[in-house]
Amino acid sequence: MRLSFVKMHGLGNDFAILDGRDAELPRLSPAQIAALADRHRGIGFDQLIVLSPSRTADMAMRIHNADGSEVEACGNATRAVAVLHGTAASIETEGGLLQARPDAAGAEVAMGRAQFDWQDIPLAYAMDTREMPLGWEMLERPSAASVGNPHLIFFVNDVDAVPLDTLGPEIEHDPLFPERINVNVAQILSRNAIKLRVWERGAGLTLACGTGACATATAAYRQGLVDGEVTVRLPGGTLTIRHDAEGGIHMAGPAQESYRGTFELDHFS
Template sequence: MRVPFVKMHGLGNDFVVLDAREQALPTLAPAIVRALADRHEGIGCDQLILLEPSDTASAAMRIFNRDGSEVESCGNANRAVGVLLGQPARVATKGGMVELRPDADGIAVTLDPPRFDWDAIPLAYAMDTLTLPLGWEELEQPAAVNVGNPHVVFFVEDNDAVPLERLGPIIETDSVFPHKINVNVATVEDRKTIRLRVWERGAGLTRACGTGACATAVAAMRRGLADRAVTVHLPGGALSIAWREDGHIVMTGPATEAYRGSFEWDDYA
């Protein structure tokens, strides 16, 4: 079976997009995802995106990390799908319904209001999610927020100095996070500017994480560190994040189609 794909990226966070809206594909087993995502023997990506038909939206989107795990949401993938669809659309994800709209600065993505209850993150037991009484070496007292997927956010003086490649996997897999966690380390430059690095659950260090930018911006706003509209600078580029008065988050930024191709399914099954 010959399967077409589109290779895309959002600020360097890259995807293989498979479109099964008109022709169904075999089951995406974790081993197939890992094989396709392999940068040496496969196509190579941080996440594999599967588009499927939906009765309630323009499409349904499923998101698989390169380790084969399926996750609820991906902000950069939302923008990539917005570029593919090329018009205003609603897309159903496991993390909620998202609205996509072409914008002069790329694609504007409207997300559901963030959740802050401890069992909505989720955490293993009740605690204050604005300032978790937890620490891992120099990283202490993060905020926790669910923006369709779970995040903790550490505010530090210099996020570039944090050994995130070492601490990220330790925090991600801590038993206090039953569904694992995305780890963000942020430096607030001023009330409109944040620098951010992200260890992404199931993917590792990433050049950009759209939901991480949303979670970090909201956490900074809740702590009184930032205004309701900020620019978040990631290693791959910048995203504009606004937290509207109705609770919805709007993330705006670019996404790019790199190339198209096809592969034999049986080569990776």
């Protein structure tokens, strides 16, 4: 079976999008997704996005990391889908219902409210997630938040000094996190600017992570480190995160199409 895809990215965080809104798609196995994600022998991507009809929204979006695992939310991919769709839309995800609208610069997404209870992250046992009494080598006392998927946030003096390529996978797979965890290291630059690097569960180091930017900005705002609207500077570019009066998180930033193509599914079985 030959399938069509659209390759898109948000700040270098890249996706292959399969659009099944008008025609039913076969369900791909984790092994097939991992093979497609291979940057030498497949399409190459951080996440595979599958769109389908929804009974409760304009469309449904399923998100698969490069290792084939399925995750609940992806902020950069939501912006990409909004740009692909072309008009404001409600998007059903495993992490909840999102509202997105394209704009001149890319798209803005209403991400909902962050969750901070240890069971919402989730953690293996009860703990205050504001400033956790934990440490992994140079990384200590993180915050935790869920914005549809789980994030751990460390505030450090210099994000570039952190060996995130080695500490990231160690923390991701720690038994404290039964569903694994995304690992963020953040440097507060001012009341309205944060520098951020992210190790994504199932994907590794990425140029940008939308939900990581949301979780980090919210954790910093919760601790009084920043104001309600901040720019988050990632290796791939900058996102703007804004908190409304009800605690809702709004993320704005670029997203664009790279190219379109097809592949023979049987080649990746």
